[in-house]
Amino acid sequence: MFLGIRKDEIKHLLRRLGRDSRDNFANVELKSLFSELTFNIITRMVAGKRYYGEGSDFEEAKHFREIIRKFSIECRHQIQEIFLPILRWMDYGGYEKKMARTNLVFATNTAAVTMEWAMSLLLNHPDVQKKAKVELDTCVRQERLLEEADLPKLHYLQNIISETFRLCPPAPLWLPHMSSENCQLRGFDIPRDTMLLVNSWTLHRDPKLWDDPTSFKPERFEGGERGETYKLLPFGTGRRACPGSGLANKVVGLTLGSLIQCYEWERVSEKKVDMMEGKGLTMPKMEPLEAIWPLHRTLHRLSERHGPIVSLRFGSRPVIVVSSPSVVKECFTKNDVIFANRPKFVMGKFIGYDYTVVSLAPYGDHWRNLRRLSAVEIFASNRLNLFLGIRRYEIKQLLLRLSRNSVENFAKVELKSMLSELLLNITMRMVAGKRFYGDNMKDVEEGREFREIIKEMFEFGGTSNPGDFFPILQWIDYQGYNKRALRLGKKMDVFLQGLLDECRSNKSDLENRNTMIDHLLSLQESEPEYYTDEIIKGLIGAIQVGGADTTAGTIEWAMSLLLNHPEVLKKARDELDTHIGHDCLIDETDLPKLQYLQSIISESLRPFPLAPLLVPYFSTEDCKLGGFDVPGGTILLVNAWALHRDPKLWNDPTSFKPERFETRESETYKLLPFGLGRRACPGIGLANRVVGLTLGSLIQCFDWKRVDEKEINMDEGQGLIMPKMEPLEAMCKTRQVMNNEQENIGNEA
Ligand code: HEM
Numbered sequence: 001m002f003l004g005i006r007k008d009e010i011k012h013l014l015r016r017l018g019r020d021s022r023d024n025f026a027n028v029e030l031k032s033l034f035s036e037l038t039f040n041i042i043t044r045m046v047a048g049k050r051y052y053g054e055g056s057d058f059e060e061a062k063h064f065r066e067i068i069r070k071f072s073i074e075c076r077h078q079i080q081e082i083f084l085p086i087l088r089w090m091d092y093g094g095y096e097k098k099m100a101r102t103n104l105v106f107a108t109n110t111a112a113v114t115m116e117w118a119m120s121l122l123l124n125h126p127d128v129q130k131k132a133k134v135e136l137d138t139c140v141r142q143e144r145l146l147e148e149a150d151l152p153k154l155h156y157l158q159n160i161i162s163e164t165f166r167l168c169p170p171a172p173l174w175l176p177h178m179s180s181e182n183c184q185l186r187g188f189d190i191p192r193d194t195m196l197l198v199n200s201w202t203l204h205r206d207p208k209l210w211d212d213p214t215s216f217k218p219e220r221f222e223g224g225e226r227g228e229t230y231k232l233l234p235f236g237t238g239r240r241a242c243p244g245s246g247l248a249n250k251v252v253g254l255t256l257g258s259l260i261q262c263y264e265w266e267r268v269s270e271k272k273v274d275m276m277e278g279k280g281l282t283m284p285k286m287e288p289l290e291a292i293w294p295l296h297r298t299l300h301r302l303s304e305r306h307g308p309i310v311s312l313r314f315g316s317r318p319v320i321v322v323s324s325p326s327v328v329k330e331c332f333t334k335n336d337v338i339f340a341n342r343p344k345f346v347m348g349k350f351i352g353y354d355y356t357v358v359s360l361a362p363y364g365d366h367w368r369n370l371r372r373l374s375a376v377e378i379f380a381s382n383r384l385n386l387f388l389g390i391r392r393y394e395i396k397q398l399l400l401r402l403s404r405n406s407v408e409n410f411a412k413v414e415l416k417s418m419l420s421e422l423l424l425n426i427t428m429r430m431v432a433g434k435r436f437y438g439d440n441m442k443d444v445e446e447g448r449e450f451r452e453i454i455k456e457m458f459e460f461g462g463t464s465n466p467g468d469f470f471p472i473l474q475w476i477d478y479q480g481y482n483k484r485a486l487r488l489g490k491k492m493d494v495f496l497q498g499l500l501d502e503c504r505s506n507k508s509d510l511e512n513r514n515t516m517i518d519h520l521l522s523l524q525e526s527e528p529e530y531y532t533d534e535i536i537k538g539l540i541g542a543i544q545v546g547g548a549d550t551t552a553g554t555i556e557w558a559m560s561l562l563l564n565h566p567e568v569l570k571k572a573r574d575e576l577d578t579h580i581g582h583d584c585l586i587d588e589t590d591l592p593k594l595q596y597l598q599s600i601i602s603e604s605l606r607p608f609p610l611a612p613l614l615v616p617y618f619s620t621e622d623c624k625l626g627g628f629d630v631p632g633g634t635i636l637l638v639n640a641w642a643l644h645r646d647p648k649l650w651n652d653p654t655s656f657k658p659e660r661f662e663t664r665e666s667e668t669y670k671l672l673p674f675g676l677g678r679r680a681c682p683g684i685g686l687a688n689r690v691v692g693l694t695l696g697s698l699i700q701c702f703d704w705k706r707v708d709e710k711e712i713n714m715d716e717g718q719g720l721i722m723p724k725m726e727p728l729e730a731m732c733k734t735r736q737v738m739n740n741e742q743e744n745i746g747n748e749a
Contacts, residue, residue: 003148005044006251010258011145012053013037017263027268030119034112034255041251110170111248117168118160118256120273121216123265128218132156136261146257148250157257159218161249165204165234167216172201174236200233294716296612299323300642309626317343320630323639325649325669327626331636332677335623337363340678343618343635346482350489351457357538359546359615363678369530371682374539377519378430379682384689386514388588390429395694396585396741397438398422399701403734403742412707415559416727419552419694424451426690427548431540432499433515446495453492454545458720496537516540543683550610550721551687555694556728558604560712561656563704563730568658572596576700582737586696588689597696599658601688605644605673607656608714610721612641614675640672641722701738705731 013033020026040050122129135156140146151158177196184190205213209231211220235242242248259265267273299321302310308324322328331339340363342348344355352360358374361367377383398418405411421437424447428434436447503517517540524531562569575596580586591597617636622629645653649670651660674681681687698704706712707729717725 002041002045006041006148006254009037009040009044009050010255012040013255014145014258014262016053017259025264025266031112031116034115037255038112038251110242110244111251113170114161114164114168114248114252115255117170118164118252119259119265121164121167122160122260123267124272125216126266128160128216129260129265132160132257132260136257140261142261146254146261148254151250151253151257154253154257155222156218157253157260159221161252161256162221162232163216163218166210166232167204167214169200169204169234171234171236171242173197173199174233175240177240198233198236200236203231203233206231294612294718294722296639296641296722299613299637299639303639303642309628311628314635318631318634319637320625320634321637321639322625323642323646325643325667328638328643328669328672328676330625331617331638335619335625336677338619338621338623338632339617339636341618341620342679343616347485350482350485351492353534353538356534357542358682359542363620370535370539373523374543374682377523378516378539378543379685381685384686387430391426391588391690391693394422394425394429394435395697397425398694399585399697399738400742402698402702402732403738406702406732407734407739410703410705410731410733412729412731414727414729416552416556416724419555420451420549421447422694423548423552423690424544427544429515431516431543432503433518434499434502450495450544453488453495454549456488457492457545458549492541493537496541497533499540500533500536516543546681547683547686549723550683551690553610553721553723554601554605554608554687554691556724557608557610558600558691558695559698559704559730560714560724560728561604561608562600562699563706563728564711564714565656566705568600568656569699569704572600572699576696580700583740585737585741586693586700588693591689591692591696594692594696595662596658597692597699599661601691601695602661602671603656603658606650606671607645607653608716608722609640609644609673611673611675612639612722613637614640614672615679617679638672638675640675643670643672646670701735701741702732703735707731 016033017028036053040053044050122132135154136146139153140150174197177198179190179192179194179196181192182189203209207213230237235245235248299310300323302312303321303323308322308327310321312319312321322331342355342360342362344360348355348357348360355361356366358367358370361370401418402413406413425435425437428436428447434443436443436450500517500521503515504521517536520531520536520539524533524536562572575594576586579593580590586594614637617638619630619632619634619636621632623632624630643649647653669676674684674687712728712730713724713726715725717723
């Protein structure tokens with residue numbers, strides 16, 4: 001039944017693909033084509049109408065497409081798994097009603113997702129694709145199109161589909177089952193009302209059940225491996241097994257077979273198709289999380305609709321998002337102790353030495369001790385002054401690097417990685433007396449490795465871990481998040497321990513023996529029980545992770561804004577020329593008199609705060625906020641990004657106007673890039689010095705312009721801190737002051 005519909009819709013797909021690919025290979029986006037195909041098949045079967053493509057230009061279809069578009073934006077990726085239940089619990093935008101459509105989406109999604117996985121596997125395995133083509137050419141030939149009736153004789157095609165289901169089961173945990181009575185499983189008592197999750201994904205990759213399980217080998221089914229019922233279970237088994245498996249097999253078989261029969265397929269580039277899994281009710285392929293991320297923007301939209309205090313649930317955890325100065329003030333004045341905690345996420349256990357590092361430790365004696373220690377040993381003015389030589393030297397090395405090709409003419413430079421290397425050198429020299437980047441450095445590889453760890457940490461921290469919000473997923477380590485965090489934590493620990501051991505043994509050629517690690521190790525000698533290696537590693541790790549990318553990112557955003565606003569850049573250069581002149585380079589002691597430069601930094605941190613939601617806080621007791629009851633155990637997110645762009649708080653907030661800070665437009669509770677209260681950033685003094693000196697030096701020593709006429713793209717990328725989406729490239733030309741200084745550079749440290 002409905003065979004005609006399936007045939008017809010697949011022909012539509014084939015015609016669409018044929019439009020641009022008659023003479024040459026054409027680039028096609030298969031995901032949405034598969035999704036529209038399966039939607040049309042189901043809606044024609046259910047309602048007799050097609051809602052996509054030809055013949056779908058009627059009001060109801062448009063309405064339907066709009067619903068599905070909105071639904072998939074809301075559901076995609078994270079939402080399907082984490083945010084969908086959250087939004088459902090708070091019934092955001094009448095979500096319950098929209099959820100009635102889930103069945104339709106689920107039914108069509110499984111087939112579409114499977115076809116996408118299958119095509120990805122075939123693109124990565126041209127040998128398999130070729131073999132399937134030979135089978136089709138032999139059994140069906142090129143005179144006519146493949147029919148559903150041909151499928152039973154196409155064994156190799158069937159094997160490809162089985163192998164796709166094995167590696168990429170569209171419902172990796174099936175749908176949860178619930179026990180209605182007490183029972184026994186393998187001798188264990190299972191009480192009634194227990195939720196049963198069957199992990200078919202693990203079963204399908206179990207090396208005890210499958211030979212070489214991670215490889216894509218359709219041939220494995222030639223020997224009849226498929227026959228064993230309980231090892232290949234993409235559609236579930238038993239009474240609640242998927243009733244649509246027959247239809248799914250037909251649609252997938254006919255579509256895939258037709259695509260192979262009718263077209264040649266190649267990857268878009270040499271690079272293999274990415275086989276990372278995304279998140280969802282079904283297991284989609286990974287793609288950018290454009291629907292939810294950046295999270296601060298999504299939360300801002302919610303605040304616009306519901307007001308400056310929004311109460312949500314992320315899975316089982318209550319969350320409050322605040323975005324008005326008066327509520328922020330309430331959080332950090334009368335409720336400051338209540339919100340001085342951090343929520344515990346899995347990452348903190350493995351990467352934060354079981355929540356003992358300063359940024360993640362619970363509010364209490366241990367945290368107070370760490371803050372006191374870092375205030376005295378690291379962030380105190382005398383300690384920062386001690387390291388002034390390091391900052392000067394490293395910034396001058398950057399200037400030297402930039403001037404290499406730009407003495408005569410403008411030269412193109414990629415600033416992002418240079419700034420990142422500058423900050424890693426500064427923090428690493430302060431911490432351990434080592435520099436990783438520069439000419440003839442022997443530790444470049446070590447530096448690269450460390451940068452990779454930090455990068456992974458930020459990327460990893462930026463993707464929500466479902467287990468943090470659904471304890472049940474924590475137990476089963478859904479998607480292997482715990483394992484990954486453990487591995488990352490170990491890598492970081494090995495690196496930090498190496499630094500400690502190197503300082504301790506004192507055998508290396510470390511250039512500066514007055515490092516933070518040296519200080520902490522001497523404290524360890526007097527109080528070994530408290531200053532354990534773990535405490536020291538946690539402290540230096542927090543400085544590296546908290547200090548380097550945030551500061552480098554701030555300079556990158558500021559330079560991008562200046563390149564888009566040459567009039568501001570000129571005014572800043574005039575200020576520098578007036579106060580410092582052309583004979584010497586700017587120094588840290590000059591910063592207080594450079595008011596316009598300071599305003600530029602504030603005006604960059606306003607629209608582009610590196611921690612747009614600050615760092616989450618956690619309430620330890622019930623309290624009241626804006627007249628609402630907030631229970632203990634609530635996560636508090638302060639949307640600094642939204643506050644910094646609120647037209648009620650800032651005049652013309654989307655414009656870049658450093659002058660606004662001359663009139664003291666800023667007030668404590670409306671500009672908070674470094675957070676507030678007891679947990680506010682302890683690195684603010686260091687950050688201000690480094691940002692000020694670097695930015696001032698870049699403006700003083702070089703003329704700058706954009707690479708072309710186009711404005712610098714100011715879109716933000718993804719990650720725990722707010723990176724620029726596109727690394728900053730610019731043109732620079734050395735100014736006279738830099739030429740004068742050239743000879744002295746390199747002789748200081
Ligand atoms: C422009 C650069 C920086 C920005 C925008 C920034 C921003 C922040 C923010 C928003 C917080 C959370 C504050 C809160 O919870 O109220 C924070 C915390 C922290 N920052 Fe920074 N930061 C920067 C530079 C640094 C530097 C240079 C260091 C160290 C060298 C550092 C170390 C830390 C630490 C250890 C914490 C955790 C404090 C705690 O939980 O007690 N940061 N930072």
